[in-house]
Amino acid sequence: MSGTYLGMPAFPVAARDAVRDTTLRGNLRHATHTIRAKRAAAVAEVSDWAELREAGKRIKDHTLRHLDRYLEQLEESVTAAGGTVHWAADADEANRIVAGLVKATGESEVVKVKSMATQEIGLNEALAAEGIAAYETDLAELIVQLGKDRPSHILVPAIHRNRGEIREMFAREMGEWGRPAPEGLTDTPAELAEAARQHLREKFLRARVGISGANFMVAETGTLVVVESEGNGRMCLTLPETLISVVGIEKVVPTWRDLEVFLQTLPRSSTAERMNPYTSTWTGTTDGDGPRSFHLVLLDNGRTDTIADEVGRQALRCIRCSACLNVCPVYERAGGHAYGSVYPGPIGAILSPQLRGTGSEVDASLPFASSLCGACYEVCPVAIDIPEVLVHLRERVAQGGEVTRGGNKVVLKPAKGHAAERAAMRAARWAFTCPGALRTGQRLASRTRRLHPRTLPGPGRAWSGTRDLPPVPAEPFRDWWQRTRSGKGAAK
Amino acid sequence: MSSRERILGRVRRALADAPVDDTPYERAVPRGYLREHGERTVEETVDLLAENLADYRAVVHRTDSEELPYLIMRLLAERGSQSVLVPPGLPPEWMSAADPTRVHDRAVSTPHELDRVDSVVTACAVAIAETGTIVLDGSPDQGRRRITLVPDHHICVVRVPDQVVSSVPQALERLDAARPLTWISGPSATSDIELDRVEGVHGPRTLEVVLVG
Numbered sequence: 001m002s003g004t005y006l007g008m009p010a011f012p013v014a015a016r017d018a019v020r021d022t023t024l025r026g027n028l029r030h031a032t033h034t035i036r037a038k039r040a041a042a043v044a045e046v047s048d049w050a051e052l053r054e055a056g057k058r059i060k061d062h063t064l065r066h067l068d069r070y071l072e073q074l075e076e077s078v079t080a081a082g083g084t085v086h087w088a089a090d091a092d093e094a095n096r097i098v099a100g101l102v103k104a105t106g107e108s109e110v111v112k113v114k115s116m117a118t119q120e121i122g123l124n125e126a127l128a129a130e131g132i133a134a135y136e137t138d139l140a141e142l143i144v145q146l147g148k149d150r151p152s153h154i155l156v157p158a159i160h161r162n163r164g165e166i167r168e169m170f171a172r173e174m175g176e177w178g179r180p181a182p183e184g185l186t187d188t189p190a191e192l193a194e195a196a197r198q199h200l201r202e203k204f205l206r207a208r209v210g211i212s213g214a215n216f217m218v219a220e221t222g223t224l225v226v227v228e229s230e231g232n233g234r235m236c237l238t239l240p241e242t243l244i245s246v247v248g249i250e251k252v253v254p255t256w257r258d259l260e261v262f263l264q265t266l267p268r269s270s271t272a273e274r275m276n277p278y279t280s281t282w283t284g285t286t287d288g289d290g291p292r293s294f295h296l297v298l299l300d301n302g303r304t305d306t307i308a309d310e311v312g313r314q315a316l317r318c319i320r321c322s323a324c325l326n327v328c329p330v331y332e333r334a335g336g337h338a339y340g341s342v343y344p345g346p347i348g349a350i351l352s353p354q355l356r357g358t359g360s361e362v363d364a365s366l367p368f369a370s371s372l373c374g375a376c377y378e379v380c381p382v383a384i385d386i387p388e389v390l391v392h393l394r395e396r397v398a399q400g401g402e403v404t405r406g407g408n409k410v411v412l413k414p415a416k417g418h419a420a421e422r423a424a425m426r427a428a429r430w431a432f433t434c435p436g437a438l439r440t441g442q443r444l445a446s447r448t449r450r451l452h453p454r455t456l457p458g459p460g461r462a463w464s465g466t467r468d469l470p471p472v473p474a475e476p477f478r479d480w481w482q483r484t485r486s487g488k489g490a491a492k
Numbered sequence: 493m494s495s496r497e498r499i500l501g502r503v504r505r506a507l508a509d510a511p512v513d514d515t516p517y518e519r520a521v522p523r524g525y526l527r528e529h530g531e532r533t534v535e536e537t538v539d540l541l542a543e544n545l546a547d548y549r550a551v552v553h554r555t556d557s558e559e560l561p562y563l564i565m566r567l568l569a570e571r572g573s574q575s576v577l578v579p580p581g582l583p584p585e586w587m588s589a590a591d592p593t594r595v596h597d598r599a600v601s602t603p604h605e606l607d608r609v610d611s612v613v614t615a616c617a618v619a620i621a622e623t624g625t626i627v628l629d630g631s632p633d634q635g636r637r638r639i640t641l642v643p644d645h646h647i648c649v650v651r652v653p654d655q656v657v658s659s660v661p662q663a664l665e666r667l668d669a670a671r672p673l674t675w676i677s678g679p680s681a682t683s684d685i686e687l688d689r690v691e692g693v694h695g696p697r698t699l700e701v702v703l704v705g
Contacts, residue, residue, distance in 0.1 A: 031686050087494070156687055197694055238637040283669055310509070
């Protein structure tokens with residue numbers, strides 16, 4: 001994924017700084033709590049939510065199970081409708097393809113609709129290296145870009161900024177990029193939105209190349225779908241001469257009809273609306289309306305490796321609604337940056353270590369960045385059992401084992417940091433299979449209980465710092481049973 | 493080996509261990525969800541459309557076909573519009589009373605010219621009551637996608653009850669995937685500042701929907 005995140009510290013290290021930042025915590029608490037109640041109300045409006053959720057899950061599972069077939073069908077229908085399909089095995093290849101397409105138009109600037117896939121591959125940085133300026137046009141992405149910041153939420157990448165911070169940044173930075181912010185700009189959201197409208201308008205009107213992602217691709221018809229709110233998506237999709245869409249291969253659905261499920265579940269889950277303000281669908285190119293040339297770049301970048309994992313592949317059902325972030329107690333306190341990826345929160349904790357592998361410190365720590373409370377699973381509109389995948393990935397990190405990386409099977413070594421945990425588990429296994437040893441150990445523990453420390457020493461200190469050690473009884477259960485029930489029906 | 497072959501090969505290898513699944517697509521997905529939510533008369537469905545449109549800050553007007561030209565005239569006058577864009581297939585009688593200079597879709601060649609137009613009047617393809625959505629499909633009475641995007645004021649005429657459906661599934665049945673579609677639910681908005689909804693970013697900041705029946 002993006003080079004921006006190289007060398008990120010492990011989650012606990014990054015989170016420690018974040019939880020000490022009281023402004024950040026205040027911003028996140030306010031935003032996530034606002035959206036939580038609204039989402040619940042929007043979902044409660046539809047009586048068949050459970051059925052829609054199940055259908056969404058099954059559509060995605062079926063598609064993933066036959067992904068090769070649907071990708072070929074998609075390629076055929078997009079091509080028949082006048083589009084050109086490119087395939088990119090990894091981020092570098094996708095970036096090369098896009099840079100090549102932009103250069104072929106002779107342009108040196110592009111306008112972009114918010115897209116997770118292009119964030120994931122670090123497209124803006126790659127284009128900048130080729131002398132192409134990429135302007136983000138989603139309000140939150142603009143805030144992130146102007147602030148030379150990193151996104152911290154899937155839907156609202158600038159969720160960690162409050163209105164006062166945004167006002168200052170607009171006043172300071174907009175002039176560097178184009179039209180400056182109006183004099184006397186205040187921090188009311190409506191005025192800030194107006195400043196963004198004026199700043200970006202000149203860029204939209206002169207843009208010759210637009211770059212987007214897509215929420216869905218329909219194999220049967222070759223249709224792409226972008227769901228948005230501000231109208232910046234419509235600008236980028238319809239005004240330029242050339243449109244380039246970079247889309248993960250898991251975004252394909254088989255039929256037009258399948259949209260009836262996701263266009264009901266996605267808006268309610270993400271912005272808590274019955275329907276988002278704008279949804280655009282396009283099939284190839286249309287004479288006289290919109291771009292004259294359309295390129296679709298299908299992106300793998302770790303997705304096929306994820307499909308190879310029987311438990312982990314369900315993460316690819318994700319429709320990027322971000323409901324799981326908004327309900328997560330860990331995300332609410334640690335914020336998005338600690339996850340070291342464009343995919344933060346619970347879904348990021350299972351997606352990043354699968355797309356990128358668990359080789360880096362941050363990726364190996366992500367499966368542990370959860371209390372396993374299960375709130376994320378409950379709100380997920382495609383029923384991804386995030387806790388199940390987290391536990392599965394923890395096992396992989398702690399024990400190692402066979403995984404697929406870059407299309408090849410490799411065997412991972414157990415991670416270093418978990419040696420003490422593994423030793424404890426080995427000791428427990430031995431004790432539980434040797435009754436004599438277990439009895440001796442339990443008696444020893446009971447007799448010495450007054451001497452037990454309240455916290456663990458050494459590396460165990462961190463664990464016991466936030467937990468009470470279980471009190472050891474005066475007498476082991478088996479001794480008590482022998483003493484009180486022995487010979488009185490215990491044999492029956 | 494091309495990347496196409498590489499990716500498809502990886503998919504096939506990744507799924508090699510998965511149990512064979514020959515269930516045809518029609519049976520693979522249970523569609524136990526509703527075709528529409530609740531039972532309503534035609535009139536109630538139109539009322540719900542009006543209610544949900546207004547809930548997302550569209551301005552809703554109701555009239556009949558005789559009064560329509562006068563209503564459009566009034567809306568444009570109240571807005572103070574000097575110029576109004578009309579798609580090629582818009583029924584001419586709708587605009588028969590309007591004063592502003594009429595600009596035809598094809599006459600505006602650049603986005604900058606489009607940006608100087610005050611208002612746009614279009615029909616629609618279908619309207620969805622449950623979500624308060626109007627859908628444009630680029631038919632001659634709706635024009636190219638850009639004409640309902642750049643001007644700041646959009647008047648959209650919905651023929652009720654013929655063009656109104658209850659739900660998203662019913663709307664998709666009526667629409668043609670081959671056409672470029674724009675689904676509009678209220679004026680442009682953003683939740684990007686503190687997850688608080690603010691109306692009016694890049695698209696038309698004023699959306700007026702006229703229900704004609």
